[in-house]
Amino acid sequence: MKQQKIEEHLSLYFIMGSANCGNRDPVDVLKQAIDGGITLFQYREKGEAALKDREKYRLAEKLQRVCADAEIPFMVNDDVELAIELDADGVHVGQDDEAARFVRRRMGNKILGVSAHTIDEAHQAIHDGADYLGIGPIFPTASKADAKKAQGPELIKHFRNQEINVPIVGIGGITSANAQEVIEAGADGVSVISAIAGAENIQKATEELKTKLR
């Protein structure tokens, strides 16, 4: 049941933190993205101006409520303590965050996403109980300062050819111009930051992206 649900939710996965919203209120950005049809949200508070402690908690709480009202699962990036404190729907961790097997123990049956760049990392994440893998960067990205080299949609094909059959979401420089290639390569969905958060008209940009995913 959860496995099937995860695939459903992965199709248009919006990731955002205060640093991605320019001078716009992150709550309004999220509301417009939800109106445009996102299927999953991840709160990712990163960068030198990243909110911390009480401020971060308060924004996370507001974004979580917006997701709850829209029945969109609310994920937290990296910060397992915050995810547990908020009783978030899940957490996403990278290879340099807390090991997925420990996060799984602390998160119980919540959604656990893990970033993987190699087949070995994918096998380890699956062994540790990951519900989905974030694979990328597919295209060059400006949203992650320490991103690895873009590998193209072939990266997703490679994971599928290697019998990695768990839910996969592609990440990295994905826009409405290239989203289709990522799905055709075998991803269950696409995750985006600036293609939505940086758009002039957020709802329209989200709707346009969504049309490419059918």
Ligand SMILES: C=C1C=NC(C(F)(F)F)=NC1=N
């Ligand atoms: C670094 C990341 C890689 N992948 C993902 C996701 F799209 F959720 F899988 N989220 C991240 N924060």
Ligand SMILES: [Mg+2]
């Ligand atoms: Mg991380």
